[in-house]
Amino acid sequence: MNRENVLIPEADLARQRGFEEKIRAMFADRQAHPAACVDTFGCQQNVADGQKLMGMLRDCGFTFTEDPKEADLVILNTCAVREHAEDRVFGNLGALTHTKKENPEQVICLCGCMAQEQRVSERIRRSYPHVNLVFGPHALWKFPELLWQVYEGRKRVFSVDDEHGTIAEGIPVVREKGVKAWVSIMYGCNNFCSYCIVPYVRGRERSRDPQCVLEEVRALVDAGYKDITLLGQNVNSYGNDLNIGYDFADLLADIDQIPGEYLIRFMSSHPKDATKKLFDTMARCSHVARQLHLPFQSGNDRVLREMNRRYTRAQYLELIRYAKSVMPGLVLTSDVIIGFPGETEAEAMDTVSLVEEVGFDALFTFIYSPRPGTKAAEMPDPATRQEKQKWFDKLLAVQNEMSAKLHAAYIGKTVRVLVDGESDDPAYPLSSRTEGNRLVRLTGDKALIGQFLDVKITASNTWALYGEPV
Numbered sequence: 001m002n003r004e005n006v007l008i009p010e011a012d013l014a015r016q017r018g019f020e021e022k023i024r025a026m027f028a029d030r031q032a033h034p035a036a037c038v039d040t041f042g043c044q045q046n047v048a049d050g051q052k053l054m055g056m057l058r059d060c061g062f063t064f065t066e067d068p069k070e071a072d073l074v075i076l077n078t079c080a081v082r083e084h085a086e087d088r089v090f091g092n093l094g095a096l097t098h099t100k101k102e103n104p105e106q107v108i109c110l111c112g113c114m115a116q117e118q119r120v121s122e123r124i125r126r127s128y129p130h131v132n133l134v135f136g137p138h139a140l141w142k143f144p145e146l147l148w149q150v151y152e153g154r155k156r157v158f159s160v161d162d163e164h165g166t167i168a169e170g171i172p173v174v175r176e177k178g179v180k181a182w183v184s185i186m187y188g189c190n191n192f193c194s195y196c197i198v199p200y201v202r203g204r205e206r207s208r209d210p211q212c213v214l215e216e217v218r219a220l221v222d223a224g225y226k227d228i229t230l231l232g233q234n235v236n237s238y239g240n241d242l243n244i245g246y247d248f249a250d251l252l253a254d255i256d257q258i259p260g261e262y263l264i265r266f267m268s269s270h271p272k273d274a275t276k277k278l279f280d281t282m283a284r285c286s287h288v289a290r291q292l293h294l295p296f297q298s299g300n301d302r303v304l305r306e307m308n309r310r311y312t313r314a315q316y317l318e319l320i321r322y323a324k325s326v327m328p329g330l331v332l333t334s335d336v337i338i339g340f341p342g343e344t345e346a347e348a349m350d351t352v353s354l355v356e357e358v359g360f361d362a363l364f365t366f367i368y369s370p371r372p373g374t375k376a377a378e379m380p381d382p383a384t385r386q387e388k389q390k391w392f393d394k395l396l397a398v399q400n401e402m403s404a405k406l407h408a409a410y411i412g413k414t415v416r417v418l419v420d421g422e423s424d425d426p427a428y429p430l431s432s433r434t435e436g437n438r439l440v441r442l443t444g445d446k447a448l449i450g451q452f453l454d455v456k457i458t459a460s461n462t463w464a465l466y467g468e469p470v
């Protein structure tokens, strides 16, 4: 699609600010002080969208609460990636019938990736009459207008049309206080991995202009954020749609020029588009964390082909070898799916052997969940849930042993961490992250939050390191 049709014109965004004004004035007239509860599920991309929803709500005059009982407006910002995620949302929606009974004026909204699925929006239309507003990720930028329609028309509003997808710059954001911030650098996905719903609900890949990303990161650094994660379903294809000969490595190199004490991370990377140029750039840039989340999904070539991943086990291993060679001490994490349709035990064990071979610092492991509308959901899937669970447990056992070993190797070492908040362990009241994003629970005073520190690692387990400032 033409770039002019991708960027939402400023006049349309100004119109949305007009709706924010109207909503604010309506509440002022009623002398009301409305509160909103925004509940976000799913990935960081969705968290970033939730922060934009909160930005627009703040400008409409809302304050925020975590308790749906206290809220005048409840938003479920949903994820469609696995069935379990969807079931939870339907459960939550059911529970909201009670809060609405207590407060019939309460407005209930369903948005995010689930809302973009036709199957879901029809079910809401039919069976969840207490839901007032349903809109998918494509309509996020016009949330003020949709909300105004609900308040003004007192009718149900659905905005769930399938679209290529757009980019709206300058939407207000309410960020978490602290040191961490998320920056979406691109939206959508073109890869159509055969198991995945994301391309269907998030539209085609579109990259933000580099200048907009650079300005946002600069403003975050100036505001004191120290741990900034660049987001995209596949950041390695950043820039492909800009046609200006500028890629993700170029963006990292330009961000690295921004002065200040901060770390840049990014996720996710698709192995098919990971380049030596990217790893060389990471190695060269002092602000870019030596950490790589590179999902491999399966260690078996037949399964990778069926998944439409477009790389082989050998190509993946070569990427890791190269990345480690230019970044000694690189912290590696990945995503894995066990039980893809037709996967055999031997093929699942190829995944386990890849995990043993690479030695990931941590893994995000999933049992395959069929997503209606995707290609894999149509494939024969003869293995039972129990078999898949057995393969999954084997994978977890191998990874947990590996994580524990890798963590134990830190004991006695001094590492640099960023203290990012309080922990729930009274013996180690602070929580911090290494450059590689390993969790370190720390002794020390709350005043250290927000600082980079050298700490000595004194203990470890599968999930965390423990240490004291030196």
Ligand code: SAM
Residues within 6 Å of the ligand: 043, 081, 082, 195, 196, 197, 198, 232, 233, 234, 268, 269, 270, 295, 297, 335, 336, 337, 366, 367, 368, 369, 370, 371
């Ligand atoms: N775009 C990123 C990528 O390709 O790595 C992340 C996509 S998805 C939001 C995060 C992870 O969920 C995927 O890497 C995959 O392991 C898992 N996932 C996606 N679809 C799934 C499904 N149908 N069943 C189980 N896990 C799934």
Ligand code: SF4
Residues within 6 Å of the ligand: 189, 190, 191, 192, 193, 196, 197, 198, 199, 233, 234, 270
């Ligand atoms: Fe889904 Fe594949 Fe796109 Fe990731 S790259 S979002 S797994 S289709």
Ligand code: F3S
Residues within 6 Å of the ligand: 041, 042, 043, 044, 045, 046, 078, 079, 080, 081, 112, 113, 197, 198, 202
């Ligand atoms: Fe993220 Fe879930 Fe959507 S993982 S992109 S919120 S389907």
